[in-house]
Amino acid sequence: MTTHGFDARRFKAIERSGFNRIAARYAQGAAMRSALADALIAAAGLAPGQRVLDLASGPGLLAREVARRVQPEGWVLASDIAEGMLAEGRGRAQDELPPAICARLSYAAADGEQLCLCDASVDRVLAGLALFMFPHPERALRECHRVLRPGGRIALSVWGARATVPLISHAQDCITRLLPQPRVARPSVFRFGDPGALETALSAAGFARIHVAPVRWTSHFVDADAYWQAFLDLAGGAAESLAQLPAATQAQLRTAIAHDLQAHHDPQHGGYSMTSQALVATARV
Ligand SMILES: C[S@@+](CC[C@H](N)C(=O)[O-])C[C@H]1O[C@@H](n2cnc3c(N)ncnc32)[C@H](O)[C@@H]1O
Numbered sequence: 422m423t424t425h426g427f428d429a430r431r432f433k434a435i436e437r438s439g440f441n442r443i444a445a446r447y448a449q450g451a452a453m454r455s456a457l458a459d460a461l462i463a464a465a466g467l468a469p470g471q472r473v474l475d476l477a478s479g480p481g482l483l484a485r486e487v488a489r490r491v492q493p494e495g496w497v498l499a500s501d502i503a504e505g506m507l508a509e510g511r512g513r514a515q516d517e518l519p520p521a522i523c524a525r526l527s528y529a530a531a532d533g534e535q536l537c538l539c540d541a542s543v544d545r546v547l548a549g550l551a552l553f554m555f556p557h558p559e560r561a562l563r564e565c566h567r568v569l570r571p572g573g574r575i576a577l578s579v580w581g582a583r584a585t586v587p588l589i590s591h592a593q594d595c596i597t598r599l600l601p602q603p604r605v606a607r608p609s610v611f612r613f614g615d616p617g618a619l620e621t622a623l624s625a626a627g628f629a630r631i632h633v634a635p636v637r638w639t640s641h642f643v644d645a646d647a648y649w650q651a652f653l654d655l656a657g658g659a660a661e662s663l664a665q666l667p668a669a670t671q672a673q674l675r676t677a678i679a680h681d682l683q684a685h686h687d688p689q690h691g692g693y694s695m696t697s698q699a700l701v702a703t704a705r706v
Pocket residue numbers: 433436437440451476477478479480482483500501502503506531532533534548549550551554555655657
């Protein structure tokens with residue numbers, strides 16, 4: 422497998438299509454990662470009156486908590502390449518939040534590598550599980566640095582090292598074993614799992630006072646299908662590619678997943694449990 426021939430535009434189109442496909446299910450499944458969302462919100466240092474960008478916002482679950490904290494004068498822009506994710510978030514917000522909070526939320530379908538904001542126009546940038554999605558993460562970080570005002574802060578989360586995220590690596594191992602290798606490799610979602618790599622990327626984009634900390638949480642799955650569905654509800658590009666496979670191949674994958682999951686059997690609660698690790702980073706302009 423090679424990264425030669427990698428087509429960033431095609432990659433983004435597949436991610437956009439995949440995350441549009443899974444928007445509702447992603448929003449439902451996000452509760453499983455509430456510990457990570459809470460850690461990111463706490464790290465952001467939010468206060469009333471701030472202007473905030475929630476980059477690669479998905480269904481805007483971080484953005485709505487930001488809106489609550491920056492009211493009554495502040496605002497938050499939820500931005501994502503997948504317009505279906507934003508529409509899902511907007512619909513949920515309108516159904517579930519008071520109008521005064523909804524009024525603090527704006528939405529923009531846009532590529533995070535080319536931000537639709539002026540220089541020095543926001544106080545905070547949040548980017549939850551996003552940096553590894555970009556074919557050119559250095560561009561996205563430079564854009565974040567550009568739109569933050571002097572003294573502004575970025576708070577972001579990324580997946581930890583591969584061995585610490587069975588939630589994803591377990592499914593990937595089965596896929597690698599059963600399916601032909603793709604001709605061109607996707608960028609790894611674990612490429613910032615080493616705190617040093619994350620610090621280097623933030624520093625190269627001009628950020629200072631960089632701090633990186635691990636966050637761990639445990640997920641429980643009643644059966645192997647629940648695990649597989651949780652993986653598909655999280656990974657837009659993979660969901661998009663796997664949905665194109667014949668039903669028999671998809672069934673083979675489910676069987677292999679069930680077999681391999683035995684290592685995570687939870688004798689106390691039944692089903693399967695696994696602990697995942699992410700990194701939360703903050704840095705200043
Ligand atoms: C794993 S989800 C994270 C969503 C949300 N931030 C969270 O913490 O749950 C990754 C998001 O990145 C978005 N995304 C992927 N590539 C992008 C790009 N080039 N520009 C902006 N958003 C992108 C996807 O559409 C998806 O909503």
